[in-house]
Amino acid sequence: MKILVPVKRVPDYEAKIRVNSEKNGIVTDGIKWIVNPFDEIAVEEAIKIRDGGGAEEVVVVGIGPEDSVTQLRYGMAMGADRGILVKHDGYVDSDLASRVLAEVYKKGEYGLIIMGKQSIDSDANQTSQLLAERLNLPQACFASKVELSDGKAIVTREVDGGLETIAVSTPCVISTDLRLNEPRYASLPGIMKAKKKPMEELTLADLGVEDSTKVRILRMNPPAERSAGRKVEDVAALLAALQNEAKVL
Amino acid sequence: MSGSILVFIEQASGEPQKSGLVALEAARQIQAKWGNGSISTLCLGAGAKGAAEAMLQYGVAKALYSEEASFSQYRAIAYEAAFLKGMESVGATVGIAAATTTGKDFLPRCGVQLDAGQASDIIAVNDDGSLRRPMYAGDVLADVEITSEKKLVTVRTSAFAAAEPTATSGTSEELNGVAVGENAGEITSFEASGGDRPELTEADIVVSGGRALQSEENFEKYIFPLADALGAAVGASRAAVDSGYAPNDWQVGQTGKIVAPNLYVAVGISGAIQHLAGMKDSKTIVAINKDPEAPIYEVADFGLVADLYEAVPELTEKVKAAKAG
Numbered sequence A: 001m002k003i004l005v006p007v008k009r010v011p012d013y014e015a016k017i018r019v020n021s022e023k024n025g026i027v028t029d030g031i032k033w034i035v036n037p038f039d040e041i042a043v044e045e046a047i048k049i050r051d052g053g054g055a056e057e058v059v060v061v062g063i064g065p066e067d068s069v070t071q072l073r074y075g076m077a078m079g080a081d082r083g084i085l086v087k088h089d090g091y092v093d094s095d096l097a098s099r100v101l102a103e104v105y106k107k108g109e110y111g112l113i114i115m116g117k118q119s120i121d122s123d124a125n126q127t128s129q130l131l132a133e134r135l136n137l138p139q140a141c142f143a144s145k146v147e148l149s150d151g152k153a154i155v156t157r158e159v160d161g162g163l164e165t166i167a168v169s170t171p172c173v174i175s176t177d178l179r180l181n182e183p184r185y186a187s188l189p190g191i192m193k194a195k196k197k198p199m200e201e202l203t204l205a206d207l208g209v210e211d212s213t214k215v216r217i218l219r220m221n222p223p224a225e226r227s228a229g230r231k232v233e234d235v236a237a238l239l240a241a242l243q244n245e246a247k248v249l
Numbered sequence B: 001m002s003g004s005i006l007v008f009i010e011q012a013s014g015e016p017q018k019s020g021l022v023a024l025e026a027a028r029q030i031q032a033k034w035g036n037g038s039i040s041t042l043c044l045g046a047g048a049k050g051a052a053e054a055m056l057q058y059g060v061a062k063a064l065y066s067e068e069a070s071f072s073q074y075r076a077i078a079y080e081a082a083f084l085k086g087m088e089s090v091g092a093t094v095g096i097a098a099a100t101t102t103g104k105d106f107l108p109r110c111g112v113q114l115d116a117g118q119a120s121d122i123i124a125v126n127d128d129g130s131l132r133r134p135m136y137a138g139d140v141l142a143d144v145e146i147t148s149e150k151k152l153v154t155v156r157t158s159a160f161a162a163a164e165p166t167a168t169s170g171t172s173e174e175l176n177g178v179a180v181g182e183n184a185g186e187i188t189s190f191e192a193s194g195g196d197r198p199e200l201t202e203a204d205i206v207v208s209g210g211r212a213l214q215s216e217e218n219f220e221k222y223i224f225p226l227a228d229a230l231g232a233a234v235g236a237s238r239a240a241v242d243s244g245y246a247p248n249d250w251q252v253g254q255t256g257k258i259v260a261p262n263l264y265v266a267v268g269i270s271g272a273i274q275h276l277a278g279m280k281d282s283k284t285i286v287a288i289n290k291d292p293e294a295p296i297y298e299v300a301d302f303g304l305v306a307d308l309y310e311a312v313p314e315l316t317e318k319v320k321a322a323k324a325g
């Protein structure tokens, strides 16, 4: 079995993001780009499954400009076997991403897709579900534990109200939550090895995917700043402030 | 646009949940801007009939329901099939659900069948009919337009008020003939995080603990009594959840629950952007942290620089005394 893991290039989660002056994008100067943290968790899980004998190959796939190769190489440095970059310079919404990933999936013989539950840039939380539906596969989203056995994935999901464990048949789409694992760091030998691993480049046209989207960003706005309040002296002063100023007690 | 709107309403034992009423409120605002014909609702699972009847007082055109066994537990493929059938039966071109783990899970799947784009986790309906949604952990608020003919929307539950009842005019109707595929999967177990405290996303007051609590025992010993004295729900930072001090669904933040209570008390939480994304719209924010430079103080209305192990028990006692007096 082969496992497909989508990997997205996103701004570092520690970066303070600012809207540009045209209000149609973010200021990218000086931003460090990383693998979407949820995708890193997905790569880690796939590698663990492969190394435990549950799969032969882990393939990372990215959609984006040439630079996205860096994030695919990072996934390979962690241990993924090869990479596919679907080169595309334009805007990608969840719909387009899912159509691209569906075609990539159909071209290989994959038995499982593991991917992040959301990307920390667009925060949409849709692509895994869209992809599952497009491929007519079951899904197990927000996974904090995954076990594969007898053509089934037993997945514990982080849901409102607790932890739900479900059994779905494989192939399926699993989306990762934060507690699934702690991704390893790419080691120096890993990084050296990754440079020699195969990287395929494709275009939307190669995959027969139309370049269109369904959600358009009209403008971006900075959030209203919340002004800092004040420090209080001690517990008694805090209680008084809550009673007399905030009137919440 | 002419088609109607279908809103998914989560229900428990025949009671529509607040998340559903919030989604309904967003639907009303969307209807006003987009000119949709009417609003209908869908409730699923045991008790759905009662919940549907309760929805009639909100002026919905059709309150659809199904109590069939395939919906007794949430499963993405089953709920997707029911929602699609519901949209078809009321002639809906817009589908809306609250951005709970249920709504987030099944609604996107419907998009493929409907050829519809989805705006996730909206926080406002703008005057020009565009929808506002946070990106980059709330560092950016984007105004988006769904360009497909059919449209799907999930709604951030902290961003809209619950819909108020209006006149009763519609009818409830059983949704029949939903074909649930074989691939729907099965639930094998459920571990409730439970407790008797108020639900985190609905509570008027939230007390959250962070990494500084150091253990599950301390979380219980310091956070719970303060929460109980205030009648508050309990939340946590990712660090506290990752370390096992608190259950997963108490995580407040960009990738957890979004809350906007009247009062939010952050105890031993540094205030990372991912945490702030989940609570910075709270009315009053209190921070208790021993580091005067902690970023949480940039959003806190009242900051107490102190060791939580001393300050929290004292605050708990003082709150109790104030409430008793």
Ligand SMILES: Cc1cc2nc3c(=O)[nH]c(=O)nc-3n(C[C@H](O)[C@H](O)[C@H](O)COP(=O)(O)OP(=O)(O)OC[C@H]3O[C@@H](n4cnc5c(N)ncnc54)[C@H](O)[C@@H]3O)c2cc1C
Residues within 6 Å of the ligand: A013, A037, A038, A120, B209, B210, B211, B212, B236, B237, B238, B239, B240, B251, B252, B253, B254, B255, B256, B257, B267, B268, B269, B270, B271, B272, B273, B274, B275, B278, B288, B289, B290, B291, B294, B306, B307, B308, B309
């Ligand atoms: C993809 C991604 C998603 C994330 N999503 C979320 C999310 O949804 N929610 C979330 O919360 N985080 C999230 N995070 C994590 C976030 O970046 C922070 O790491 C996390 O919020 C830190 O938790 P904390 O404040 O409890 O811990 P720390 O940052 O370690 O802060 C602990 C604080 O406690 C204070 N302290 C220590 N001892 C005491 C004492 N005795 N008395 C008083 N104060 C004390 C310290 O001064 C410090 O400020 C996410 C991160 C990533 C990468």
